[in-house]
Amino acid sequence: MRDPYDVLGISKTADEAEIKRAYRKLAKKLHPDANASDPKAQDRFAELNTAHEILADKEKRGQYDRGEIDAEGKPRAPDFSGFGGGGPRRGPGGFSGFDGDTIFESFSFGPEGMRRSSARGGGGRGFEDVGDIFGFGRQRRSAGGGFQPQPGADMEISLPVSYEEATQGASKRVGLPNGKQIDIKIAAGTREGHRMRLKGQGEASPMGGPAGDAYVTISYAPHPSFERDGDDLRHAVDVPLADAVLGGKMRVPTLTGVAELAIPAWTSGGRTFRLRGKGLPNATGGHGDLLVRANIVLPKEKDEALEALMKKLREDAASA
Template identity: 60%
Template sequence: MRDPYDILGVARSADPAEIKRAYRRLAKKLHPDANKDDPKAQDRFAELNSAHEILSDPDKRGKFDRGEIDAEGKPKGFEGFPGGGFGRGGFQRGPGGGETIFESFSYGPEGARRSGHGPHDAGGFDDVLSDILGGLGGGRGRARGRAETPRGNDIDITVPVPLETVVEGGPVKVRLPNGRVVEVKIPARVAEGHRMRMKGQGEPSAFGGTPGDAYLVVAYAPHRVFRIEGTDLRADVALPLAQAVLGGKLRVPTLGGEVELSVPAWTDSGRTFRLRGKGLPKAEGGEGDLLATVRIALPEERDAELEALMRKHAGA
């Protein structure tokens, strides 16, 4: 797997806010639902989620920067069983030439630790394996030969949610890392960044343990009418020329349906009206506003009387 910083396109000095912004931008661009014709889209999206998981977690990021874990979040230094021995040291021979000492490795805050077992305290191969697995999982097993098997990693899955669903609630389809598509109900009035846990739907364990969890992170999907500015919405609204001059009631779209806006006489094109509480839900409660900018629009068909009036006005 590539370097997480390269995957997110951020510098190693990037702060959490930069990492979050980069992830959201790329998640919308690389999401499999937006790249249905690309057979590698799922792999790229999974790679992005793995990179974000490491860099968004201060502890994991620190370990990666110090070289304690690799780009997949796995501890470095575990080299398997080369040459029939164990770890770097393998078996060591005693004065009589017999294999009397196991040399094992475990992982802790200080990195790799080496420990030896003499002929009287050696617990056998199961104990050595228990040390390795227990260290990787955050502690030794409770019984000899029964290390607690590490679970898979948790992952974040950014889910673009239509703005109408954000307000009203409803189902959205989510593609999981294993390729399965499930339908998840989004609660009403959910704010961007809201997290929903799906137990056991994260990455599988590399050691045969239980999978991690998947956390669905709500993101606002682009809208054909509204532009998003935090919890506020912006929209351009066509204003007939007659209403711009004489004033009147103008129908304005909102996420909850159209509402009437009173437009005063002699309203210039480009004037913005604030409709309070017609924006997006706020995490702390309440809603943002809708900022409606009117744009004067001519009639769809040519109007001879209007043209004559304009000529008269121009010659006045």
């Protein structure tokens, strides 16, 4: 996974506005719908969303900058290689102990996030909570009186889907932090924030116990054509001047295809039309609406007859 700053093409001093601008620009360029013939489009788009998720969140960005999480948002494993710079001391018969400055850090990960604890060795005091440091103290007692290893940690994954996928349903391939690739079925009408449990697909247990679970939360990816307004969508359509004056029909894209919109005669620029049920899935099991704004456009080529007519109308209005 590449550095999130490199993915967005920004510097490490970029502010929130720069991050947002870079993300919106790349989202339109890399959206799978705009790159249907590219088999790697989905992967690039997922990488973009992961990078944005980290850098747009102040807490996650700080964790990444401090090296606490990696480019995928996963906590980095602790490094015990230096043992605090002192390392173990070897005596004539083997190891005789550790330097007084040696610090052991233990990390545990779960739904509440990352927790860190430390214990200092040396000085004749031995280790503090050594079972917690290396996992021996985190076993569960079974019904028969023995101990069972603690399960692996759960993991949280955000899965961006397009508006079309959420509305019509889709099958998405997801790469888990543990390297597994799984297919997830997105049901038609899935709303943002929907959370799915994948039993046994979380982190492996360090003590040989069952694996944790993976929880996948659906998020909406930005759309190149529609602007979200709650469960409603907004879209602008260019209406030729002649159709605005005389009336006409316009083809409007929707999440399920194309709809035909009737433009009444004497339609002013900025007028908004409502296509009911053409928006995003809502809490009642239905869908929001699509709000279409009319933008009046002039002919591409200069029209002398039109100019003459406009001059006459202006003169008539001035003399009235």
